[in-house]
Amino acid sequence: MEENDEDQRLPHHRDPKEFDMLDLCPEKMENYEEKLRNFYTEHIHGDEEIRYCLEGSGYFDVRDKDDRWICIWIKAGDLIVLPIGIYHRFTLDASNYVKLRSSGLIRIVN
Numbered sequence: 001m002e003e004n005d006e007d008q009r010l011p012h013h014r015d016p017k018e019f020d021m022l023d024l025c026p027e028k029m030e031n032y033e034e035k036l037r038n039f040y041t042e043h044i045h046g047d048e049e050i051r052y053c054l055e056g057s058g059y060f061d062v063r064d065k066d067d068r069w070i071c072i073w074i075k076a077g078d079l080i081v082l083p084i085g086i087y088h089r090f091t092l093d094a095s096n097y098v099k100l101r102s103s104g105l106i107r108i109v110n
């Protein structure tokens with residue numbers, strides 16, 4: 001096994017060094033439109049996804065076991081944990097702004 005392979009199996013989200021901030025608004029983010037489009041395209045990750053909302057708000061849509069969308073509105077003070085293998089997407093609400101603390105290493109697998 002390559003050293004890198006082993007790294008891929010570590011629970012990155014548990015390492016405080018791996019956390020970063022995501023300031024999602026047109027003024028603060030390069031390629032804002034493209035990022036938003038990507039976030040709203042249904043996808044899953046090879047890691048659990050943990051997001052803590054510091055400011056603003058937005059919607060996570062997650063698929064239930066019958067493939068129906070469940071819409072989760074997150075606001076400042078909310079924490080969301082998406083287990084590995086949960087199809088999801090994200091978009092802003094009318095506030096048009098969200099600031100999230102997030103796990104830094106995310107591997108999009110689809």
Ligand SMILES: CSCCC(=O)C(=O)O
Nearest residue numbers: 024039051088089090100
């Ligand atoms: C804007 S935070 C959530 C975006 C997302 O779906 C992801 O990072 O996988």
